[in-house]
Amino acid sequence: MVPPTRLLAWRLLDDILFRDTRLELALARARPSAQREQALLVELVRGVLRCRVALDWALTPLVRRLDPRTQNLLRLGAYQILFLDRTPVHAAVDLTVECVAETRERRFVNAVLRSLASRRDELRTVLEAHPDPLVRHNLPAELYADLCDWLPPLQLASYLERIASPPPxxxxxxxxxxxxxxxxxxxxxxxxxxxxxxxxxxxxxxxxxxxxxxxxxxxxxxxxxxLGLGSQLVTALCEPLPPDRILDLCAGKGGKSLALWLLAPRGCHLTAVERDRRQVVRMKENLDRLQVQAIEVLQADLLDLHIREEYELVLLDAPCSALAELDKYPDLRWRYRRKDLAGLGSAQLALLRVAASAVAPGGRLVYSVCTFTPRETVENLAAFEREAHDFRLVMQSGVVAAPDGPGLLQRLTSTGFFWACYRRGNGV
The missing domain is CATH 3.30.70.1170 (Sun protein; domain 3)
Structure with a gap:
């Protein structure tokens, strides 16, 4: 019998790596009914994406040319052999082989994985201290080079350790x-x-x-x-919340909107704006499940939105490179392109201008991104401050994944998120 969870994991890996499907969307589409099967599916797909370079290094001596689909299946089997201790090695081999229909290919996959299994302990030892940092940390060369440029050695080591395993x-x-x-x-x-x-x-x-x-x-x-730790810290840092009007821009699935509403005084009006229709649907479903009717949800592109009202607090959690969440979304490692940062930064600055236009005199503007690239953080702030003379920077986080320290702002920095708060006019 073909193992359905592993077969599904194989298909999702093909979708993610060859058809550019986002990990989050791929997992949302595939929901096995059993809890254990769902947990295993997530572990297999995320694990292969997180350990891709190490898996390819281990498989390379055993294979020469492969079609991409067979390569993904071998990665799936190799991950279970090398990194998934709860699956016995013989079961990992047999269950992976069962995914293949054609006899000749089954023999090939079986031979490769059994050879790999025979060297399991040796390979694990080598991988723990592999001389190539790309293999040791499972990162593409361009991203690793940029991380080395942006982060001092201590912060780099802390960040690499954090993204090596799934987040709490x-x-x-x-x-x-x-x-x-x-x-x-x-x-x-x-x-x-x-x-x-x-x-x-x-x-x-x-x-x-x-x-x-x-x-x-x-x-x-x-x-x-x-709701992730970074998102909860972003909203907690917005306290004290105003009594009247709050605007949450690029609200996604509405997690931060909910957190802000729960922290705000009762009677405060909160509006959540999101462009993506699928995210808006999920936000409304989440709010319905939570029995929260007080949050106004709008589907709109911010760049086309004419905001006529003024708000005491505007939160812009802008779309970004999301490097702070490589532990949660390991597929982002393989989507990273240095050339994309300029476009992301320009788009974020345009959104920041729209957000600023909605802030009431004396009100606050909060800009946050789940990344720490200079182009998306301090360079955006510098460009904004050259234009927005009526906004004063009140507080900002660091721009590197520093070790944990006391206080919410230091904790946010340790997650790799960036946060900055401005006040408009002469408000105190």
Missing amino acids: VYLRVNTARATTAEVKVQLRAEGVSTEEDTSLPGCLRLCSPLAGYLHCRVHQVGLATV
């Missing part, structure tokens, strides 16, 4: 309907373990598999939602 999963408790303590107790009763992050309101770190949480009642009835 964080939840934002819907504190409009339940306390953090109540949600923690309910999750424990459903077999889901969490730890509270006491420095952030309503923040729980998930200590159990994500698939288990997504099937539990707490999630299904909207008492909590998955």
